[in-house]
Amino acid sequence: xxxxxxxxxxxxxxxxxxxxxxxxxxxxxxxxxxxxxxxxxxxxxxxxxxxxxxxxxxxxxxxxxxxxxxxxxxxxxxxxxxxxxxxxxxxxxxxxxxxxxxxxxxxxxxxxxxxxxxxxxxxxxxxxxxxxxxxxxxxxxxxxxxxxxxxxxxxxxxxxxxxxxxxxxxxxxxxxxxxxxxxxxxxxxxxxxxxxxxxxxxxxxxxxxxxxxxxxxxxxxxxxxxxxxxxxxxxxxxxxxxxxxxxxxxxxxxxxxxxxxxxxxxxxxxxxxxxxxxxxxxxxxxxxxxxxxxxxxxxxxxxxxxxxxxxxxxxxxxxxxxxxxxxxxxxxxxxxxxxxxxxxxxxxxxxxxxxxxxxxxxxxxxxxxxxxxxxxxxxxxxxxxxxxxx
Ligand SMILES: Cc1cc2nc3c(=O)[nH]c(=O)nc-3n(C[C@H](O)[C@H](O)[C@H](O)COP(=O)(O)OP(=O)(O)OC[C@H]3O[C@@H](n4cnc5c(N)ncnc54)[C@H](O)[C@@H]3O)c2cc1C
Numbered sequence: 098x099x100x101x102x103x104x105x106x107x108x109x110x111x112x113x114x115x116x117x118x119x120x121x122x123x124x125x126x127x128x129x130x131x132x133x134x135x136x137x138x139x140x141x142x143x144x145x146x147x148x149x150x151x152x153x154x155x156x157x158x159x160x161x162x163x164x165x166x167x168x169x170x171x172x173x174x175x176x177x178x179x180x181x182x183x184x185x186x187x188x189x190x191x192x193x194x195x196x197x198x199x200x201x202x203x204x205x206x207x208x209x210x211x212x213x214x215x216x217x218x219x220x221x222x223x224x225x226x227x228x229x230x231x232x233x234x235x236x237x238x239x240x241x242x243x244x245x246x247x248x249x250x251x252x253x254x255x256x257x258x259x260x261x262x263x264x265x266x267x268x269x270x271x272x273x274x275x276x277x278x279x280x281x282x283x284x285x286x287x288x289x290x291x292x293x294x295x296x297x298x299x300x301x302x303x304x305x306x307x308x309x310x311x312x313x314x315x316x317x318x319x320x321x322x323x324x325x326x327x328x329x330x331x332x333x334x335x336x337x338x339x340x341x342x343x344x345x346x347x348x349x350x351x352x353x354x355x356x357x358x359x360x361x362x363x364x365x366x367x368x369x370x371x372x373x374x375x376x377x378x379x380x381x382x383x384x385x386x387x388x389x390x391x392x393x394x395x396x397x398x399x400x401x402x403x404x405x406x407x408x409x410x411x412x413x414x415x416x417x418x419x420x421x422x423x424x425x426x427x428x429x430x431x432x433x434x435x436x437x438x439x440x441x442x443x444x445x446x447x448x449x450x451x452x453x454x455x456x457x458x459x460x461x462x463x464x465x466x467x468x469x470x471x472x473x474x475x476x477x478x479x480x481x482x483x484x485x486x487x
Contacts, residue, residue, distance in 0.1 A: 115404075117179050117412050125165070125180060129187040132160060137191040144314040145459070149196045151233065151275055154203065158230020163204050167212065171220055172228040178415035181205055182408075185353045186360035192456055194463025195314030197357060202271045203227065205353040207234035207280045210291065210346045214334030219293055223278055235276035235296075237267035237320065238343060244269075245476050247282070247289075247343065252322060254283040254290060261285075261332070263292065263300075263325040273318025274303050280333060280346075281322075287337030292327060300325035311462030348421060350471050351428035352414060355407045358435035361464050362400045365435075366393070368457060369442040372449070383445070392441055399434040407431055422484040429477035432467035439464045 114123060136156065140149070157163050165180035167173025174180065181204065188197035211224050211234075226232035243250045252265025263283060270279070279301075281292045294301065302321040309317060334342045370393065373384045383389050410423040439461040443450035450457050468474050 115408050117408050122179055122183055126183050126187060129162060129184055130190055132162070133187055133190045137193065137196060141191060141193040141314070144193055144196060146313070148316050149193070149199065149314045153196065153200070154230040154233055156230065157200065158228065163230055164228035167208070167224070167228055171212070171224045178411065181353060182356045182411055185357045189357060189360040189364050192459070193314045194361070194460070195312035198312055199272055199315045201353055201357065202236060203234045206346065206350045207236040209349050210280055210333060210342055211293065213345070214291070214342050215293070216330070218330065219333065223293060232277040233272055233275050235270055235272035235279050237270050237279045237281045239269050240266060241268050245473060247340065250282060250284060252281070252283045254285045254292060257326070259329055260326050261292070261329065263294065263322045263327065265322050267320045269307065270318045270320055271315050273320055274306060274316040282339055282343050285336060289339030289343070290336045291333040291339040291342055292331045293333050294322070294325060294327055294331060298325050298327065310465065311459065312466055347472060348414070348419070348424050351424050352407070352411055354467055354471050355427040355431035356411070358431035358464065358467050359400060359404045359407055361460060362396070362403070362435040362438040365439045365442040365457060365460050366396055366400060369445050372455070373445055389445060392445060396438045396441055399438060403431045403434050422481055425477045425480040428472065429474055429481070433474065435464040435467055
């Protein structure tokens with residue numbers, strides 16, 4: 098605090114970074130932002146129509162952005178966990194939620210379990226090329242008859258000599274059409290088991306490209322597995338322990354998703370502040386109406402509270418804790434406020450908010466997913482409630 102002046106004034110303009118971030122994080126933020134705004138943002142509209150090209154992975158691999166927090170021995174940058182938060186936050190400036198999601202599925206959903214539970218060979222085969230952007234990953238948990246209830250999935254893997262034979266189906270799989278390998282959750286005699294299944298294996302069928310409300314730049318697949326034969330070297334982690342492995346994976350996925358939600362909410366807020374300042378009604382800028390001012394104030398409080406929850410939880414996670422309750426809180430709260438903020442911002446835009454050219458309708462459609470994907474609001478509430486022994 099400046100104390101040389103006898104008059105203390107609020108320093109609303111001061112920009113201090115949160116304590117989890119260092120100068121290096123801020124430099125990284127600047128370079129990711131420059132890349133995103135220069136090389137991704139200009140294509141957002143085109144990619145909304147056609148989905149983004151695989152070359153985005155190659156380019157991000159070249160720049161080292163796909164392995165920011167991954168070990169150097171596999172081609173990563175060896176950064177801390179917060180570097181992946183920086184990436185998730187900055188990808189929002191592509192203004193293309195589907196693109197940000199496709200990249201996050203690759204870096205923060207499918208890759209972590211391979212690094213955490215994979216054999217050395219599996220890491221060499223999949224993580225090294227994935228960090229380089231030469232192979233694309235996806236993650237298959239959800240099935241047509243089992244989403245929230247992961248225990249009840251039906252995709253089955255049965256031993257046959259030294260091999261396993263897999264039958265079943267998965268749905269809503271992000272990157273499912275473009276991926277080279279899937280981290281596949283199956284049921285085996287021993288319980289749930291994860292497999293790394295190459296997507297070009299015989300019997301893997303990419304059935305349908307699913308149409309969605311938002312996230313149009315991502316590809317979302319319905320997949321079938323018909324007598325897919327893989328060797329025992331395709332088992333990821335321990336046979337029968339897949340449920341615990343995937344629950345661990347979901348914690349990282351939820352936290353990264355929560356960081357993306359806060360950044361999306363901030364983006365919507367900033368876009369709308371700019372718009373509202375320029376928009377006149379009844380002879381004055383609409384920001385001069387108290388009701389609009391209070392909408393901004395309400396949104397700012399929500400965004401700041403969500404940000405603090407996400408950062409503090411990320412700090413605990415990065416320091417070796419496994420704070421499932423707080424991760425669930427962060428995921429729930431950030432997803433909810435991101436949609437509330439997007440909705441309020443659309444409202445402040447008036448009719449323009451409903452038009453494509455202002456971008457707010459796309460953001461509104463895209464962030465809606467977060468209350469469903471990676472665990473619904475209701476499931477987050479249940480995890481939090483149960484954590485108190487209820
Ligand atoms: C665009 C998109 C991309 C996705 N990407 C992937 C991906 O890459 N990989 C993947 O595996 N999955 C993916 N998903 C799937 C996503 O994680 C699931 O949709 C989500 O977990 C919910 O499952 P469900 O759709 O089967 O809903 P259901 O489980 O059928 O839930 C329906 C409703 O019932 C409620 N409900 C269910 N159980 C309870 C309960 N115990 N208590 C209270 N309420 C309950 C839910 O909250 C929800 O409101 C994606 C989904 C979408 C839409």
